Amino acid sequence: MTVQRILVVDDEDSILKVVDYALSQEGYEVHTAGDAPTAETMFAKLSPDLVILDVMLPGKSGLETARELRTHSSVPIVMLSARADEVDRILGLEFGADDYVTKPFSPRELVSRVKAILRRTNGHGDGKAKISVGDLHIDTLSRQVHMGDEAIHLTRTEFDILLHLARHPGKAFPREAILVSLWETSPVGDERAIDVHIHNIREKLEPDPKNPSYLLTVRGFGYHLREA
Numbered sequence: 001m002t003v004q005r006i007l008v009v010d011d012e013d014s015i016l017k018v019v020d021y022a023l024s025q026e027g028y029e030v031h032t033a034g035d036a037p038t039a040e041t042m043f044a045k046l047s048p049d050l051v052i053l054d055v056m057l058p059g060k061s062g063l064e065t066a067r068e069l070r071t072h073s074s075v076p077i078v079m080l081s082a083r084a085d086e087v088d089r090i091l092g093l094e095f096g097a098d099d100y101v102t103k104p105f106s107p108r109e110l111v112s113r114v115k116a117i118l119r120r121t122n123g124h125g126d127g128k129a130k131i132s133v134g135d136l137h138i139d140t141l142s143r144q145v146h147m148g149d150e151a152i153h154l155t156r157t158e159f160d161i162l163l164h165l166a167r168h169p170g171k172a173f174p175r176e177a178i179l180v181s182l183w184e185t186s187p188v189g190d191e192r193a194i195d196v197h198i199h200n201i202r203e204k205l206e207p208d209p210k211n212p213s214y215l216l217t218v219r220g221f222g223y224h225l226r227e228a
Helices: 013-025 036-046 062-070 086-094 107-122 156-166 175-183 191-205
Strands: 005-009 029-033 050-054 077-081 099-102 130-133 136-139 144-147 150-152 215-218 222-225
Touching (some): 005 036, 013 029, 036 050, 050 062, 062 077, 130 156, 156 191, 156 222, 175 191
Parallel strands (some): 005 029, 077 099
Antiparallel strands (some): 144 150
């Protein structure tokens, strides 16, 4: 079995040690960096399976680093921050993060989130191998999405949300149910994050994101993907 590799980026040595120990105990290969330039060099060399990235880094911020990673990689990103502001959480998700953890955090909770993201990423899923709704085509095995002939690049979490809705076209899901579908147990995170992910998906695949024709809102309830 291939050992999964995780890159942890934080300027606090105590955080690096705690996260390194917690993930190593679970069998992951952990590498650490204290700033963005070092992290970028290590990322290119290691090709990690997941990145844990602090928002407040010296020099280049974690948000800027996440945005740059997203220009050439769909690697799962978990953001860390000492601030609990909703603005920070939203910015992290809009910059391409898959999840967001606020300091101080439980190492067990962080490990649980990492496991869930990697399980979703590497799982083969179930149901149809390919799903089509109008011009939208989803390959569940290769995790590729096309709108017509154009490839749509989604983050891991964005793909998982779209796939969950696509497996039940026309059925509306409340935000909490979408969270449960991501984590497989009790919801982890807040429902506002789902709104941000939906917004990001629409920006990438809708011809007119302000007037979506695929990913539709059920006012006061949640979201659904239109039927074919």
